[in-house]
């Protein structure tokens with residue numbers, strides 16, 4: 001147990017986690033109905049969830065899949081990423097955004113972030129393009145849309161595939177249009193800390209029928225019953241494996257939970273926005289803290305709220321501030337260790353120093369609580385705790 005500063009009494013007696021799901025009676029009823037139905041998997045609830053995701057985003061096709069990582073893997077597979085291909089992504093993301101390239105035999109190339117928005121910088125993307133570049137995986141970090149128009153232009157100019165990793169950004173709009181219909185592929189994650197959840201789950205949205213069909217095969221062993229694709233059709237129900245796929249299917253009870261959660265997306269999104277504006281107001285008054293800059297095109301449903309510390313104005317580094325805030329009973333995380341700092345990537349030969357803006361950001365960030373059921377009282381406790389710790393360590 002860490003001792004709180006200033007006499008050991010924490011701001012809160014109970015612990016506030018940094019993120020958590022919100023499940024209501026309707027969610028439970030939806031899942032229960034599936035459990036009592038004939039289809040636990042590959043049934044009508046998956047189709048319904050996919051339809052709802054298309055309605056929400058305006059995308060033509062949706063593939064519900066086992067999680068956000070397999071959504072990215074399916075996208076890279078359908079985009080044809082293979083050995084010798086380079087794919088540009090951001091280092092400030094969960095490892096899955098780069099691992100999906102490795103799964104397909106390609107090479108992730110890291111382009112630095114914009115120091116103010118913390119999203120991948122389109123100018124830095126251009127600097128990394130070579131004859132081998134095949135795709136860009138741009139991550140809507142914390143929920144803020146990337147500079148979609150600029151990235152689309154780059155993709156058009158260099159004939160690249162645009163994969164938008166929207167694991168953080170369901171509910172966000174770019175120029176008034178929901179995330180999901182902009183890129184060649186948009187991937188979602190429905191992990192419990194995300195804005196909506198299926199327990200585990202993911203989806204890929206696309207407007208391209210060929211990509212869609214490839215991902216359907218990929219999700220289920222590469223097996224088809226489509227007569228146009230079969231070498232012969234001796235009996236009903238006959239199927240053939242025509243590609244090397246996986247079992248990355250979503251169950252019907254996960255899909256039912258997802259559909260039920262989607263009904264609350266506006267409600268979730270509005271509450272998250274309220275909390276973000278309370279945090280922004282409080283933290284913009286603290287000279288030792290920087291908040292994330294928003295681009296005007298993004299109407300953001302924030303998944304994560306991150307404060308950036310100004311190290312030169314504080315007596316201690318991020319880790320000490322983190323410990324002190326934790327001792328105030330505030331749940332925290334750090335998003336993210338630059339991907340190429342992970343020992344696995346270091347072993348692959350990536351060197352520190354590659355993306356200075358990302359590395360500098362990593363040293364100074366702390367993710368604080370943000371979730372739908374966080375009460376105003378909780379929000380004010382978090383703000384109070386941050387003020388207390390910063391006051392104590394200010395130079």
Ligand SMILES: Cc1ncc(COP(=O)(O)O)c(C=O)c1O
Nearest residue numbers: 067068069094096167189190191
């Ligand atoms: C940016 C990003 N991409 C991909 C993923 C992978 O999603 P999942 O955990 O559903 O596999 C995550 C998960 O946190 C993520 O944050």
